[in-house]
Amino acid sequence: MRPKNPSSNDKTPAAEGLLFPLPERVPEDIKLPRLRHPVWTEHKANLIARYLYYFVLITKHGTYIDGFAGPQRPENPEMWSAKLVLESEPRRLRHFYLFDKSENQIRRLNALRHSQPKVRGRTIQISKGDFNSKVRELLRSGQIKQTEAAFCLLDQITFQCHWETVVLLASYKTPKRPKIELFYFLAAGWMPRSISAVKQRQT
Ligand SMILES: C[S@@+](CC[C@H](N)C(=O)[O-])C[C@H]1O[C@@H](n2cnc3c(N)ncnc32)[C@H](O)[C@@H]1O
Numbered sequence: 562m563r564p565k566n567p568s569s570n571d572k573t574p575a576a577e578g579l580l581f582p583l584p585e586r587v588p589e590d591i592k593l594p595r596l597r598h599p600v601w602t603e604h605k606a607n608l609i610a611r612y613l614y615y616f617v618l619i620t621k622h623g624t625y626i627d628g629f630a631g632p633q634r635p636e637n638p639e640m641w642s643a644k645l646v647l648e649s650e651p652r653r654l655r656h657f658y659l660f661d662k663s664e665n666q667i668r669r670l671n672a673l674r675h676s677q678p679k680v681r682g683r684t685i686q687i688s689k690g691d692f693n694s695k696v697r698e699l700l701r702s703g704q705i706k707q708t709e710a711a712f713c714l715l716d717q718i719t720f721q722c723h724w725e726t727v728v729l730l731a732s733y734k735t736p737k738r739p740k741i742e743l744f745y746f747l748a749a750g751w752m753p754r755s756i757s758a759v760k761q762r763q764t
Pocket residue numbers: 606628629630631632633634640641642643660661662663666690691692693716717718721
């Protein structure tokens with residue numbers, strides 16, 4: 562609020578139209594240096610790799626599905642979940658299904674595949690396109706056995722992963738089998754901005 566009457570001699574907050582006294586000078590914003598890596602991106606990749614490390618210790622095998630697999634920070638491949646999981650020891654995950662809709666990201670995924678040592682029995686499939694439709698084809702093909710332990714990373718940017726896709730993955734296994742484990746990332750920090758950018762309003 563601006564002072565009501567700046568020329569008045571009464572300098573009390575009320576006379577100046579203020580609720581409470583303000584300091585003479587508002588300190589400037591404190592500037593912190595930029596972090597070397599975005600903390601969350603780095604922790605996210607490590608969390609997933611660590612989780613899968615324990616996962617294979619129990620299952621001794623497994624399938625890894627990554628719906629949005631291209632690197633978020635191509636310049637920092639050590640923060641790339643698919644890379645960390647592929648390189649995680651012991652290399653017990655047998656089948657990898659990596660999806661991305663971007664041509665450039667597919668190129669990076671192919672380069673990652675080529676950089677990997679041969680592991681007996683291990684397959685790495687890379688598919689270009691919208692994960693929501695591509696995963697439907699994968700599940701319909703029956704390539705993922707009911708007996709296969711499976712994990713699926715849904716590391717979308719905002720709302721790219723449709724809820725029907727989550728339902729489809731969650732209901733793929735018969736009730737007697739352990740479900741495909743889902744890691745669904747919701748960009749909670751960006752939610753207000755993301756929602757306000759949505760043009761299509763459904764009731
Ligand atoms: C947040 S990044 C993934 C980050 C990655 N998991 C990592 O560890 O660095 C999201 C990726 O999803 C891809 N993408 C966006 N929409 C998609 C869609 N509908 N289907 C498949 N990939 C998509 C983008 O090209 C991008 O590579």
